[in-house]
Amino acid sequence: MTGLNVENITHDWGAKRALDAVSFSVAPGQFCALLGPNGAGKSTLFGLLTRLFTPRTGRIEIAGHDVSREPLGALSKTGVVFQQPTLDLDLSVWRNMLYFAGLHGITGRAARLAASEALDRLGMEERARERVRDLNGGHRRRLEIARALMHRPGVLLLDEPTVGLDAQTRSDLVAHVHGLARDTGLAVLxxxxxxxxxxxxxQLVVLHKGRVLEQGEVPVTGAALTAHFLRLTESEGA
Ligand SMILES: Nc1ncnc2c1ncn2[C@@H]1O[C@H](COP(=O)(O)OP(=O)(O)OP(=O)(O)O)[C@@H](O)[C@H]1O
Structure with missing residues (x-):
């Protein structure tokens, strides 16, 4: 299938089971929230999705490519925003974009076009000449998302991208990425x-201590979702 398909993934860090038979799917155009407290296994899962390491069991498919058997095909369809920013602060927004395009083998006119389109999609085009060091946290994150879209992936992975942002900036970023899923058919995790x-x-996947406790449509929102999430994770032990 297209989008993201995670099937029965298990991963151990030494004696510690970080992921235990995790399965879920994200269809094109869908925004899937992977909700989990610290230590749930979210970053471990991202490491497996981006092939930083390989799972002990199970299968991951990205845009129809098996991540283990066709890693290049899978990675060419994956956009990633890691928890830690990886921008060059002393280069301009535009230079950061072109540098990253080069890493994907996109050069010359194609790179300029891809960079300009992606910046435009994130409302960042008028900041192209600014130095990244002069951008606020929200714009830096938007730049990272624009950069992750330049090679036109089908799946966008974001690992806690709002860490360190204030409430208004967080909510703007969340809205931007929902718009991307809706308007461009990206599968977003x-x-x-x-x-x-x-x-x-x-779509919601609740991860706790390496296991999926719940998945499917969002059952409730706001304070009721917080209470629901706490009940779920507390009944499984803190
Ligand atoms: N490189 C590693 N070596 C050993 N144990 C690890 C390693 N990375 C993660 N772990 C352990 O695996 C479990 C899952 O951690 P992980 O970082 O994937 O969770 P997380 O949901 O991303 O948490 P956080 O929100 O704190 O980043 C934790 O118990 C953690 O201590």
């Missing part, structure tokens, strides 16, 4: 531990 980043139309 958004890892978070904050229930207010989840919209009623989203």
């Amino acid at each position: 958004w890892a978070t531990h904050l229930t207010d980043e989840i919209w009623p139309i989203d």
Whole structure:
């Protein structure tokens, strides 16, 4: 299938089971919130999705490519925004974009076009000449998302992308990425531990201690979702 398909993934760090038979799917155009407290296994899962390491068992498919058997095909369809920013602060927004395009083998006119389109999609085009060091946290994150879209992936992975942002900036970023899923058909996996980043139309995967406790449509929103999430994770032990 297209989008993201995770099937029965298990991963151990030494004696510690970080992921235990995790399965879920994200269809094109869908925003899926991967909700889990610290230590749930979200970053471990992102490492497996981006092939930083390989799972002990199971299968991951990205835009129809098996990540283990066709890693290049899978990675060419994956956009990633890691938890830690990886921008060059002393280069301009535009230079950061072109540098990254080069890493994907996109050069010359094609790179300029891809950079300009992606910046435009994130409302960042008028900042192209600014130095990244002069941008605020929200614009830096938007730049990272624009950069992750330049090679036109089918799946966008974001690992707690709002860490360190204030409430208004967080909510703007969440809205931007929902718009991307809706308007461009991207399958989005958004890892978070904050229930207010989840919209009623989203898909939800609740991860705790490496296991999926719940998945499907968002059952409730707002404070009720926070209470629901706490009940779920507390009944499984803190
Ligand atoms: N490189 C590693 N070596 C050993 N154990 C690890 C490693 N990375 C993660 N772990 C352990 O695996 C479990 C899952 O951690 P992970 O970082 O994937 O969770 P997380 O949901 O991303 O948490 P956080 O929100 O704190 O980043 C934790 O118990 C963690 O201590």
